[in-house]
Amino acid sequence: MDILDQLGSLKEGKMSRRAFTRSLLGAGVGVMSLPLTSRMAGAASEDHATYFTWGGYDIPELFVPYKEKHGDLPNFSVFGGSEEALTKMRGGFVVDVSHPCNQALPRWVKTGLFQPIDTSRLSNWADVMPDLVNMPGNDAEGGNVWLAPFDWGQTSITYRTDLYELEGEESWDMLWDERYKGRLGSLASGGDAWWVGAIKAGVDFENLDTPEAFDKIAAVMRKQRPLIRTYTDDTTTLEQALASGEMVAAMTWNSSATLLKAEDVPVKFASPKEGALTWVCGLMVHKDAPNLDRAYDVIDSLLSVESGKFMINDYGYGHSNARSFEQFDEETLVSLGLSSNPSDILNAGHFQIPQTQEWETKMNSTFEEIKAGF
C-alpha cells in the first residue's frame, strides 16, 4: 500500500473507516516495534565491558588491542571527579572497570564494591613498574592487587608564555597573582584544588587532617577565589579559555599543556618551585562486573605499549608500562615533565596520600562553600 495514496483517499473522503483503522493499527505496530529493532541491532554493545572513567580517556587510541580482539570499543561512562564516581556506584551503578587514583584507593576498597585483580590474567602485567604497584592499601593477598596502575602525572599550572609575565621562578603564586584577576582558572574538584591549596599554604600532607590545616588551606583558597574566572571539572573549558586568552594561567593536568602545545598555542606546563601535586591513577574491577573477561581485556589494553605511547606522546601523562618509555629519548620526556623512572617525578612533587572518608566529606563541603563565596 502506498502511503501517499492513503492520504489522497483520506482527503477525498474515499477511505472507509475500516481501512483507516487498519492503517492506524499498522502505524501503531510500527511505532511500537521500532525500539525493539534498534535494540536488537545495538545488542552487541551490551556484551562489551563498561569503562567508567575521567573525560578524555574514552577514545579509540587507548583501545587498539581491545578493538582488534572484539571488533568494537568498550562502552564508556564519564565522570568529572572520582568522589562523584564513587557516589554514583554506591547508588547502584554497575560498571566493569573504573579509574580512581591512589589517594582514593583505600576508601574505594573499603566500600566493598570492588574485587581483587588477578594479575596472572593480564598479559602486560610483567612490564608494569613495581614502584607504581606497591602503593599503600593495594595488596589484595595472594599476589593480587586492588588497583592496576595505569597513568601517573602532575597537577600544575599551564600558562600562556606570551600573556603571563613571569616574575622570578615558576611558583604556585602564579594562581594567586592579583595582576591577573579574573583571568585565572582552576579545576573544580577538591581532589586537586584543595591539595594544591595545601602546597601553597605550606601544609605537609601528613598533617592534612588537622583543624589548623583546614583553617590555613581554607584561608588560602578564599584568597584565591575572587581571582578565579571559573572553576570547572571540564578540562576542555580550561583549554579553550587558555587558547583564546580568556585565561592566562590555569591549574591543569599534564594533558592540557600537551594538547595546547600540539595546537601551537604558546603555553608552558610549569614546574612550581614548591613542587607540583603528583598522583597515580589506575583501574579497579567492580565486584559485580557483568563482563569480567572483557574487563580484563580493557585493563590489558590500557596497559599495553600502544596505549602507553599515546598517553606519553599525545597527553603527556606517565604510563605504567616500562616498555612504553623505550620509544622516547630523555630530552622528550624531560620536556613533557616525565621520566622513565616515575619515582623521580612523583617524589620530587607532593605525592597524594589517602585520607579518611570523613576528611573527604569535610574537605569537599568546605571547598564548595568557598567556591560559592563563603
Add this chain to the structure above:
Amino acid sequence: MSDQTLPETEAPGIRQARPGRLTSLLHGSETLRGLSLLSPTLLFMSIMILLPFAILLVMSFWTPVGFEFDTTPTLNNYREAMERPIYGALLERSLRMSGIATVATVILCYPMAYYVAFHVHRNKMMWIVLMTLPFWTSYLLRVFAWKVVLGYEGVINSALISVGVIEKPLEFLLYSQSAVIITLAHAWAAFAILPLYVSLEKIDRSLLEAATDLGDGPVMRFLRVTLPLSLPGVISASLLIFIPTTGDYITPALLGGPDGAMIGNLIQKQFGPINDWPMGATLSIILMLAIAFICAVFILLTLFVRKRIS
C-alpha cells in the same frame, strides 16, 4: 455545570439497578466516577512523587557516618541549614535569579502571545509551532548555544569588537548571574507563550467591543478587560517557569561561574562529591517549602489584584 448533569445521571442509575452493583455504583456517583477516571494517574503520581518525597523527608532527619547513615532522627540538618550562611544566601540568590528570569520571560512572551491571539487570523497553529521551534533542540544544546553567544570570543564580543565599540572582550557576559538569567529566560520561553496564548485566545471579543462602546481607550481596555481576563495564563506561566528554574543546576553550572552558583548546584554536590545525602535531602525539602510559600503568596496576591481591578 455539575448542577445540570447531576440529576440526569442519577436518575437512570436508580431506575436501572439491574446491570450489577459495581456498575450502578459507578454510574450513580459522579465523584466515584471521577475518581476512577483519575485513578491510574493518581496511582502513578503517588508512586512517582510521594514515595521519593517520603524518602527525602525521612533521610533529611538522618546523619551521614562515612559511607553509611545514622538513622536516629535528628533536627541537626535543619539547624545547620539555618545557621550556616551559605544555604540561606544561595537559596535567596536562586529565588531572586529565577524570579527575575520569570518576570522577564512573561513580559517578553506576553506581546508575542497577544499578537498571535488577536492579530493572526490564518495559520495560527503554524505560528505557535514556529514559536516553539527553538525548543525542539535539547536543553543542553540551547545552554551551550548561549555559551557561544556570550563567550569571550563569542558572537556578541566579536560583533562589538569588529564594529569598534570595544577593544577588549567584555568579560562580564559569561560566568555571571546575568548570563544565567538570560539563558533561563530564553530556555523556558515556550512554557510562557503557550499558557498565555491559551488564556488570551479564550477572551470573548464582544467584551472588548463593549468596553470600546462604553468609552474605554485602547490602554484602559487592555488594563480593565484583557489583562484581568488573561491573569490565569500569567499565573500559570509564572509558576511553570519559576518552580523548575529555582532548582535548575545545569545552566548555572555551565554559565554561572563562581558567582552564579544556585542552590541546585549545592544540592547536586551534596549527593555527589560532598557525600552528605541527608543534608542534600534537607536542602531539597527547604527549597520545596520556600517555593510553595512563594507560590502561595503569589497566587493570593494575583487573585487580590484581579478582584481590585475588575
